[in-house]
Amino acid sequence: MTVGLFIPCYVDQFYPNAAIATLELLEKLGVQVVYPLKQTCCGQPMANSGYEHLTHESNELFVKNFKEFDYIVAPSGSCVLHIKDHLHSDKYPAEANAIRGKIYELIEFLTDVLKVDKLKARFPHKVGLHQSCHGQRGLRLAQMTELVARDFSKPEQLLSMVDGLELIELTRKDECCGFGGTFCVAEEAVSVKMGKDRVADHLQHEAEYITAADMSCLMHMEGILRRQKSNVKVMHIAEILNAQEI
Amino acid sequence: MSSREQILASVAKNQPIPVALPEIPIFSSEKSDLVEKFTTVAVGIGSKVFRVNSLKEAKQILLKEHKASKRIISTFPQFSDVAEVSIVPSTDPHTMEDVDLAILEAHLGVAENSALWVTEELLPMRVTPFICQHLALVVSPKAILPLMHHAYEQIGMKDYGFGVFIAGPSKTADIEQSLVLGAHGPRTLTIFLLEEQ
């Protein structure tokens, strides 16, 4: 099985540790991983801003980069959801279609494809899990509080395998953090207020780390935490699942 | 082209390909005692519920609860000693303005939400259950059905000029979500579950 590793542009640029952890984690689980060097962006920033019609070139590029793999895995629910919902290609329609069916967000790849039931990881800290909306409501990584349906949480399932980790409860289990792509600057006031409220929920429950399957939410919350001069850190879930702290 | 024709033509042009009407599935209802469920829900939304064996018993309770009531009206002849029981439908509804207590009958009740179904034929006039300060409704415990679907099954295609489901006293929470009973309609609702003799 060969997995094409898709690293979202802003993770590549700002959060290489999340990407490295994803790669190492997959390798440790015996997966052959290739990172196509010519990748850039999935096109989501344009599409969510109403410019989906400008994403043809990044779509074609995405297809060229990833069509050959058995699976494509990315440490971002949001980017994966975008590809699943919106990747189209006039040049390679069949390949684009195939990619939409074989792209996975990291968590669901671990739980659903690799069926991971134990991890060699240790992270002895109090951790708050932020349910990023696109992963949760879009990819159904966890049950949503709005629905009357069986409870489950793929990220919690994995975090429970991490030695020493204490998962904190939140008052609002799955409220949006307010990042929202260009929303974070176009609607700055509401975006920041949402972020502050989300962060406060984690702080109130004494989280030492806030984690999520999407770095974008964490980048937003980190910006707020650091402005508040808080010691609480954000960390991508891949880094925790790959952690070997003593 | 009249507005009617214009709207209908525009709708007909733009409506999607016809999709069949779904069957209403059989929804699950609690196995628990219907009267008990009805009572719990009714009390939860501010109604008072009494199980009584006779209208006389209901009368005693009401007279105790609503001592101050000056004008009482009812559709039950059994209340004729304390209430006006023969109001003709042609009466001006505005004359109901000073009714303190109305004692009326309901066709059926719904356990899931404690709503009681009343139609015009059970009312002295339409405004009665709304304009009175306090309302009492009498229903048979055998007429308590589990869900709204069962209620509409029972109602079927029956004709009426006006019908209403009443669940609890009139209420509002429009000021800071603080619940206040007695918005424009009755301040209290008393429900009598009258065992049939």
Added chain:
Amino acid sequence: MSELKDHAALAENFNADELRVNWHDETLWFIRQKRDRSAHAIPDWELLRETASQIKHNVLSNLSEYLEQFEANAKANGVIVHWAVDAREHNQIVHGILKKHGVKEMVKSKSMLTEECHLNDYLAENGIEVIDSDLGERIVQLAKEPPSHIVLPSIHKKKEEVGELFHKHLGTAPGVSDPQVLTETARQHLREKFLTRRAALTGVNFAIAETGEFVVCTNEGNADMGAHLADVHIASMGIEKLIPQRKHLGVFLRLLARSATGQPITTYSSHFKKPRKGHEMHLVLVDNGRSIHLGREDFRNSLKCIRCGACMNTCPVYRRSGGHSYHNAVAGPIGAILAPNFDMKKAADLPFASTLCGSCSNVCPVKIDIHNQLYKWRQVIVQEGYADSKKTLGMKAMTQTFASPATFRLAGKAGRWFMRNVPLAVSNKLNPWYKQREMPVPPKESFGEWYRKNRK
């Protein structure tokens, strides 16, 4: 409220008072929680939603037939049926009925449609006074404001502010803010109106094609107090409010109040079928853009809406920006997908007032894919040329960089490309990201650079 300000600017004003935002957010979240408890008490809630959604799909796909069926049955019941192509015609019809009866004062129960049509203003210009009888609507009417929520019109008002309004207009003692006392004051004030007004207008929650009756749901009893005391009852409804059969009310009435406020049902679900003897009952069927909306394949599902307001209560943006920031009769997520149909230019900002978190679609009792429609409206608004030209230029630049791996790579020693090209990037006051958030710290190398060193 300035027409020129968009949602972001109005929301920023709203956020100037953070404690108030907290209060607004908590109040609405409380309702969302009540909705959750209520929904979770119904084991087949999701099946109920699905059934409602399918019934509404059937309605939309046979709407012209149902409208004719409804009209025929309503007429047979003695109801006078009118058709209004747009808001203006609706207002004229209502005015005509009132004029015919020499009515100068009318009570009105909640009707978002009349808000949409600006009926009160129209009638006021024609010398007719309208008293809104729903407590929340009366409060905003006294404050000379539009409702900020379709179910809870004065949810943005604190009780002290209501107290001040009542002191000024209804003569309560200064400083009174107890909701119990204020509600009692409104009860007495409005009772006098109910008893003296000869015409009453109500909205319509559901109209039944099979029987020609219509259902109005209230908790206060104001629709009934108005309609049963007045000589003339006028009911205004959008053409999408139809449902096929009476038994379908079983589905919708189970969903409506639970979704709206968490109540198992509203206090009153009044079924109006025939006028009182010797009195008139009018029904105005209003299109006002709905039939055009029906033709928009991607957006027609929004006509399934039963106006419960659940999407507003759950929306993290609505809760923190307030209903007035949507500058539209219907606020929140549902308002943001309905408004562009009526006026795309004026509503161009609304589909962007969302993070696309998707919570709205999950609470919607008729399963409207609200967040997907928000996404789709964004595409339409940009394509139709209603986007800011600066934004378009920025997006084009971004697209070019992403389309070329070489440019992307060149762009970055880690972080540098972002710092230059993404609008959130510069650490100064002009950068909206930096205003209240720190910038991410650029690492010493990007993942791409690390990978080349460590894996290839």
